[in-house]
Amino acid sequence: xxxxxxxxLRGLFQGSAAIMALPFLDCFLDSKGQALAATGQKIPTRFGxxxxxxxxTKALYLPKSTGLNYEDTPQLASLxxxxxxxxxxxxxxxxxxxxxxxxxxxxxxxxxxxIAPATDFSFDAKTIDQTIADTxxxxxxxxxxxxxxxxxKRESYSSLGGSNTNPPEVSPLGLYTRLFxxxxxxxxxxxxxxxxxxxxxxxVLSVVSxxxxxxxxxxxxxxxxxxxxxxxxxxxxxxxxxxxxxRPEIVAQVTIPPSPDELPMNKSVPNxxxxxxxxxxxxxxxxxxxxxRIFNMAFSEPASTIYMPGDSRPFHQxxxxxxxxxxxxxxxxxxKFSTYSMEGFATLVEALDGIKExxxxxxxxxxxxxxxxxxxxxxxxxxxxxxxxxxxxxxRMKTGSHIAGTGSTVARVGLTVQQAMGLSVDRWxxxxxxxxxxxxxxxx
Amino acid sequence: xxxxxxxxxxxxxxxxxxxxxAALAAAPGPYLAGLRRLTESQYRNSISDIFGPDILVxxxxxxxxxxxxxLAASSSTLSITPAGFEGYAKIADGIARQVVDEKHRAKxxxxxxxxxxxxxRGCASQIFEKIGLQLxxxxxxxxxxxxxxxxxxxxxxxxxxxYTGIRYSLTTLLSAPDFLFRTEIAVPAGKAYTLDGYSRxxxxxxxxxxxxxxxxxxxxxxxxxxxxxAGVKTEVAxxxxxxxxxxxxxxxxxxxxxxxxxxxxxxxxxxYPKYSDEIAASAREETLRTSMDLVLKNNGDFRELxxxxxxxxxxxxxxxxxxPYNLDGAWMPYEFHDGDGRxxxxxxxxxxxxFSHPGRSSPTKRGVALMDIFLCEPxxxxxxxxxxxxxxxxxxxxxxxxxxxxxxxxxxxTCASCHTHxxxxxxxxxxxxxVGERRxxxxxxxxxxxxxxxxxxxxxxxxxxxxxxxNPRVPACFVRKLYAYGVGASSEDIQTATVRSYLNGFTxxxxxxxxxxxxxxxxxxxxxxxxxxxxxxxxxxxxR
Numbered sequence: 001x002x003x004x005x006x007x008x009l010r011g012l013f014q015g016s017a018a019i020m021a022l023p024f025l026d027c028f029l030d031s032k033g034q035a036l037a038a039t040g041q042k043i044p045t046r047f048g049x050x051x052x053x054x055x056x057t058k059a060l061y062l063p064k065s066t067g068l069n070y071e072d073t074p075q076l077a078s079l080x081x082x083x084x085x086x087x088x089x090x091x092x093x094x095x096x097x098x099x100x101x102x103x104x105x106x107x108x109x110x111x112x113x114x115i116a117p118a119t120d121f122s123f124d125a126k127t128i129d130q131t132i133a134d135t136x137x138x139x140x141x142x143x144x145x146x147x148x149x150x151x152x153k154r155e156s157y158s159s160l161g162g163s164n165t166n167p168p169e170v171s172p173l174g175l176y177t178r179l180f181x182x183x184x185x186x187x188x189x190x191x192x193x194x195x196x197x198x199x200x201x202x203x204v205l206s207v208v209s210x211x212x213x214x215x216x217x218x219x220x221x222x223x224x225x226x227x228x229x230x231x232x233x234x235x236x237x238x239x240x241x242x243x244x245x246x247r248p249e250i251v252a253q254v255t256i257p258p259s260p261d262e263l264p265m266n267k268s269v270p271n272x273x274x275x276x277x278x279x280x281x282x283x284x285x286x287x288x289x290x291x292x293r294i295f296n297m298a299f300s301e302p303a304s305t306i307y308m309p310g311d312s313r314p315f316h317q318x319x320x321x322x323x324x325x326x327x328x329x330x331x332x333x334x335x336k337f338s339t340y341s342m343e344g345f346a347t348l349v350e351a352l353d354g355i356k357e358x359x360x361x362x363x364x365x366x367x368x369x370x371x372x373x374x375x376x377x378x379x380x381x382x383x384x385x386x387x388x389x390x391x392x393x394x395x396r397m398k399t400g401s402h403i404a405g406t407g408s409t410v411a412r413v414g415l416t417v418q419q420a421m422g423l424s425v426d427r428w429x430x431x432x433x434x435x436x437x438x439x440x441x442x443x444x
Numbered sequence: 445x446x447x448x449x450x451x452x453x454x455x456x457x458x459x460x461x462x463x464x465x466a467a468l469a470a471a472p473g474p475y476l477a478g479l480r481r482l483t484e485s486q487y488r489n490s491i492s493d494i495f496g497p498d499i500l501v502x503x504x505x506x507x508x509x510x511x512x513x514x515l516a517a518s519s520s521t522l523s524i525t526p527a528g529f530e531g532y533a534k535i536a537d538g539i540a541r542q543v544v545d546e547k548h549r550a551k552x553x554x555x556x557x558x559x560x561x562x563x564x565r566g567c568a569s570q571i572f573e574k575i576g577l578q579l580x581x582x583x584x585x586x587x588x589x590x591x592x593x594x595x596x597x598x599x600x601x602x603x604x605x606x607y608t609g610i611r612y613s614l615t616t617l618l619s620a621p622d623f624l625f626r627t628e629i630a631v632p633a634g635k636a637y638t639l640d641g642y643s644r645x646x647x648x649x650x651x652x653x654x655x656x657x658x659x660x661x662x663x664x665x666x667x668x669x670x671x672x673x674a675g676v677k678t679e680v681a682x683x684x685x686x687x688x689x690x691x692x693x694x695x696x697x698x699x700x701x702x703x704x705x706x707x708x709x710x711x712x713x714x715x716y717p718k719y720s721d722e723i724a725a726s727a728r729e730e731t732l733r734t735s736m737d738l739v740l741k742n743n744g745d746f747r748e749l750x751x752x753x754x755x756x757x758x759x760x761x762x763x764x765x766x767x768p769y770n771l772d773g774a775w776m777p778y779e780f781h782d783g784d785g786r787x788x789x790x791x792x793x794x795x796x797x798x799f800s801h802p803g804r805s806s807p808t809k810r811g812v813a814l815m816d817i818f819l820c821e822p823x824x825x826x827x828x829x830x831x832x833x834x835x836x837x838x839x840x841x842x843x844x845x846x847x848x849x850x851x852x853x854x855x856x857x858t859c860a861s862c863h864t865h866x867x868x869x870x871x872x873x874x875x876x877x878x879v880g881e882r883r884x885x886x887x888x889x890x891x892x893x894x895x896x897x898x899x900x901x902x903x904x905x906x907x908x909x910x911x912x913x914x915n916p917r918v919p920a921c922f923v924r925k926l927y928a929y930g931v932g933a934s935s936e937d938i939q940t941a942t943v944r945s946y947l948n949g950f951t952x953x954x955x956x957x958x959x960x961x962x963x964x965x966x967x968x969x970x971x972x973x974x975x976x977x978x979x980x981x982x983x984x985x986x987x988r
Contacts, residue, residue: 103825120825121509143526152708153507163518166525167506174504182534200602200612201537204595207616211591215629218475220977226479226523230621233529240530266710267802305802309714312803 043358043365044140045394046287047132047421048295049112050348050370051157052341053104053304054315054377056386059330061338062090063402067441070402075339078346079388082353084400085363086390087442092405092413093383095432104302104316107382107410108157108373114411114429122163124430128369128414129158130166132421133294141183141243143236144294147175147283149276149344150306151265158296160229168298172260172278179286180256183240185248194245202241209234254288254355267306267314269340272299276344280351288355288362299344302373306337319377331378345370349390367393367420369413387413389442396420398442409433419443474640477973478628479621480519480932483508485695489655491539494578495552499542503535512934513816513925515699520932524624536618543614544607557606563597564606571610572596572617580622581657582642582665592616626650630973637973641665644971648679651930651965653688654695677966684962690736693957696929697735700922701789702817703728705798711879712803718763719797719879726760727794727880733775734789739957746922746955750788750818750912753780764793764880785875785882787909790814793880800878807850807870814869818912820921820935823866845886847871868895872908919955923947927964942969 056062061075070088072080079086094110102120109117112127129144137143146168148155156165169175183198209231216227260282263275276299283295300306305314313321315337322331352363368390375384387410392399397420405412411429416438418425427436482490484505491501506528511517524532543552550556554574557564572592576584584592592613600609617623628643639647645661657665661679669675683689698704706728711719733756738744757778762769767778780786789795799813800806812823843849850867872895877883884891893904902911912918921935924943928935945967950960964970 142530146527154509154708160525162521162523163509164522164525166527167504167531196603200599200608201533201615203602204599204612204616205619207591207595207613208619208621211588211620215474215476215627218473218976219479220974222521223476223479226521227621229523229525230529230625233524233526234619236526237529237533268710268712307712307802309712310803312712312715312801314801314803317801 043394044290044293045136045396045421046293046295046362046366047129047136047393047417048283048287048297048366048368049129049158050297050299050345050368051108052299052344052370052372053302054300054319054337054341055372055374056338056342057330057335058376058384059328060335061342061386063088066402066404068400075335075342078339078343079349082346082349082363082390085353085392086349086388087397087399088402089387089389089413089439090402090404091384091407092387092410093407094385094410096382097431101380101382103380104373104377106373107375107385108302108371110382110433111369111371111385111387111410111414112157114409114414114433116431116433123159123161126161127157127159128417129294129296130160132418132423135423136293136421138239139243139246140290140293141240142178142292143239144296145169145175145178145283145286145292146296147279147298149265149272149279149297149299150267150301151275152301155298155301156296157298160232162225164229166296168296169279171262171265172275172282173262175279175282175286176259179282179289179291180259183244184256184291185244185246186256192247198241198244202238202245205234205238205241209238248290254285256285256289257282267300269306269308269337272306272340272344277347277351280348281354283348284351284355284362287352287366288357297348299341303377304337304341306340308336316377334377341372345388345390352391363391365394366391367397367417369417371413383407385410389413389417392444393420396422396444398444401442403439403441408437409435411435412437412439416443474629474631475976476627477630477637477639477643477976478520478626478932480626480628481506481508481522481524482624482626483515483519485654486650486656489653489691490579493655493658494575495539495543495548499539499548501535502538504531505535506531510702512928512936513700513702513820513822514929514935515704516929516932517934519626529619532624533615533619536615539618540611540614544611549607553610560606561604562606563600563609565593565597568593568596568606568610568613572613575614576617577662578656579617580620581626581646581662588622628973630976637975638968639971639973641668641670644670644676645679647930647971648676648683648965650692652680652683652692652961653686654692655688673966673968676971680962680966684958689958690740693740693961694732694736696926697732698728699929700817700925701731701735701795702798702813703731703794706794709798710802711797715803716877716879718881720760723760723764723793723879724797726758727764727792727797729758729775730756730761731789731792731794734792743956743958746919746950746957747913748788750790750909750918752788753782753784753786754778755780755786755792761793766882785905787905788912790873790908790912791876791880791905796873796876796880797878803878805874805876805878807847807867807874808863809870810873811866811868811870814912815866818921819915819917820924821865821917845889845891847874847886847892868897869908871895872902872904875904916951919950920947923950923960926960927970930964930970945969 056075061073063070063073065071094107094116096106096116099116099118102117105120106116109123113123113125115124117124133143144158144166146156146158146166148168148170151170153167153170156168158166169178260278264271265275286292303316305316307314318334322334324330325332349363352366353361355362357365370388372385375381409429411433412435415428415435419438420443429435488501491499506524508515508522509518511521542548553571555567555570557567572589595616596609596613599612600606626646629640630637631640642665645657645665649655649657649661660682664670664675664679670679706724735749738748738752739746755778756775757765758775759769799809815821815823843852872893874891875882875884875893895902900911902908920943923946924938925935927942928938946960946963949963953959
């Protein structure tokens with residue numbers, strides 16, 4: 001039994017005694033991961049986002065010093081074990097120019113598109129994860145996987161543009177079924193052959209994807225874009241089936257766990273503490289087995305309404321209503337919600353770092369952008385929005401620094417991320433967010 | 445305010461049209477005027493009607509969004525994402541598998557092949573012609589049919605099974621844009637444009653029954669009967685006389701009253717231990733039963749939805765309302781007493797719990813929601829740098845109740861314009877907590893439920909109910925939303941003249957919803973289409 005497997009058993013679905021008795025898919029790679037990597041098989045670099053609402057508490061998270069070896073701060077305590085594997089970004093600003101500051105939306109959309117959005121709940125361009133997917137997702141089974149930790153089916157900030165967002169998985173069971181349910185190719189099977197059912201399904205799909213009618217040329221611009229998106233989606237499904245017809249080659253040392261129970265999903269902090277690590281670990285195994293190379297996890301929504309049982313004020317309400325305690329200089333109860341959000345992020349980082357891959361961990365072969373909608377939620381401020389970049393993107397990122405953006409555009413972060421992920425782009429964003437200045441200090 | 449992309453596209457189309465009038469005048473053929481993604485309930489109802497209620501529809505649907513107060517409007521703005529298509533493909537696979545299984549094939553397929561182990565193009569043709577007509581809501585074109593027959597042939601050859609061929613080929617109908625979207629085709633009608641017969645059939649059917657057109661409607665489309673006002677009236681009379689009208693109206697009221705919200709809210713169990721998923725589902729059903737009983741079964745005055753004390757309760761709701769439940773059955777009619785403080789649907793557990801926080805009521809949330817739903821008056825977002833701390837400074841000895849604190853905040857000049865607008869409505873409902881239970885005290889003091897809107901003073905939920913009952917904007921808003929629901933547009937984009945054209949009859953007729961519905965769906969306006977977009981030879985969908 002590998003440490004990885006013990007880690008899974010211990011951590012993943014605690015309290016279910018039946019797990020041990022269930023037939024596991026055998027621990028299929030054990031020590032092969034190293035071997036495969038040693039024989040030169042390329043480990044893909046993954047990209048993900050972690051979104052939480054309502055920002056952090058400046059007095060509690062922001063270190064005074066920048067660069068390497070910045071001092072520890074209380075709000076980031078949960079991330080301390082991974083400090084050397086992440087970069088803390090502060091002081092970057094979403095420029096709105098002549099557009100309104102759409103509360104709890106402008107910051108979110110500007111960070112992921114480089115464009116201050118014109119309207120609420122709509123993206124003026126493809127979000128950064130989808131742009132990166134265009135380059136790196138080919139060959140993986142799913143273009144991207146989205147997850148909502150609160151279980152809200154509308155909570156996803158990944159989009160091909162417009163108000164359509166990629167719908168999230170809303171429970172551990174849902175995520176498990178998507179990743180390891182029907183269509184999952186078990187690489188441990190010695191006599192692996194492509195599934196005849198998937199072959200037939202793939203063979204008839206061209207009837208749909210090739211069905212371009214003359215009538216559709218008569219459609220208006222808005223509906224034409226919607227038809228284009230539909231056909232893009234059909235094409236992506238063809239790629240999914242293509243991937244399912246390939247013999248899987250996986251280098252990570254992981255075990256596919258048994259199916260989790262259906263768990264209650266809601267916005268209470270204790271429940272989030274229960275489900276977020278489970279979702280994070282499933283997601284990590286999905287990445288390690290190359291089901292996807294792109295993920296987006298939403299811990300809470302913009303204007304986060306996560307709550308502590310017994311306290312009638314949810315997070316967002318608290319940011320506006322709780323008085324600042326002048327003796328400490330911040331809102332004591334509100335600040336706890338920010339801390340809880342960082343604890344949620346830490347469980348994701350832990351899950352990624354807990355999977356060995358090649359001569360490092362899954363986290364080392366990933367880049368995760370954690371971001372939020374505001375800096376000071378009380379004022380809906382979009383200057384100084386805190387962000388964290390975790391993972392070294394297979395060596396393309398230097399980590400361990402605190403970078404102060406000193407008022408430069410948030411699009412610099414997106415540009416840096418794209419370059420680290422190997423995209424050929426030297427300029428990103430529009431209007432005042434347009435930039436050709438990546439954060440060179442952290443690009444390797 | 446949010447403007448739908450549909451409208452923008454339409455306006456762009458208009459501008460471009462001006463420059464190409466001559467070119468278009470030469471060839472005004474049928475064109476695609478609208479594309480409306482089926483809602484989950486429309487999808488489920490359609491499959492149930494086409495293949496029978498025992499065919500299970502299992503899988504994940506793409507969520508919709510509320511635009512101008514209605515989810516129905518987003519059917520005209522949303523498309524299908526990669527994860528969404530994957531979901532639809534899986535659902536389609538599950539349906540097709542069941543349709544051809546041994547239990548169902550004899551009943552659901554129009555033909556039995558000469559041999560179950562070989563291709564039978566003639567037989568497959570009969571099968572796909574029938575199912576294709578039902579799924580696409582129009583006959584398949586010869587190209588569409590041929591593609592399905594070829595696919596079925598190929599799979600049958602590979603698998604040695606006729607039904608396997610049908611199964612896989614059937615998934616291509618269920619995954620096609622022509623099924624997943626209602627493609628609305630328009631044709632010239634004099635100087636204007638109108639929907640063709642099949643598109644009319646679908647619009648009527650989804651509006652009135654929330655499902656795919658039945659055989660009668662498809663026949664009326666084929667014969668051209670639906671192209672005339674008289675033909676439309678005949679079909680509308682038939683559809684409205686059916687008990688299935690209630691399915692359609694439940695769907696509309698659920699959307700209009702935003703009852704889907706009950707599926708997404710949570711309550712803090714340490715504060716509200718009574719609340720559960722069962723309460724949420726019951727609360728939704730209560731409001732729909734009350735609405736259907738009043739507007740359909742009794743053909744009553746729509747405005748009484750705000751004043752009636754009659755409702756329907758089950759055992760879990762009796763617990764919330766703290767009333768006896770002495771029936772063995774699942775639901776019983778119930779009438780609240782005068783002193784219970786209840787007044788119509790705005791005091792039902794559904795509305796009270798949907799627009800509250802997990803751990804407490806919110807006069808602002810309730811006020812904002814009711815203004816939006818019943819008055820079509822969305823509240824602008826507050827300025828970015830508002831200081832709300834006074835609202836929650838519970839240590840201030842002068843501001844002890846929620847009302848005191850909210851009012852102190854709301855009198856700040858920058859806040860007043862919105863709060864004087866929405867808060868009175870919410871404050872009048874403060875005697876009901878976050879799950880709809882009655883409470884008379886806040887922090888040990890009596891709750892003041894007096895309110896003033898536009899110099900009209902009223903008291904508590906009863907006063908609010910009467911205010912909404914008497915407010916002429918309420919029926920106007922209802923007309924606006926019912927029409928927007930049918931045509932799949934944002935309610936904010938519906939012309940005032942359009943609303944007025946139905947409002948007068950609604951008002952003079954005593955606010956009867958069936959009569960209003962009939963006047964809308966039998967008016968030529970209901971089928972009017974925007975002019976065609978200019979032909980664009982570089983359409984991306986035409987190439988690969």
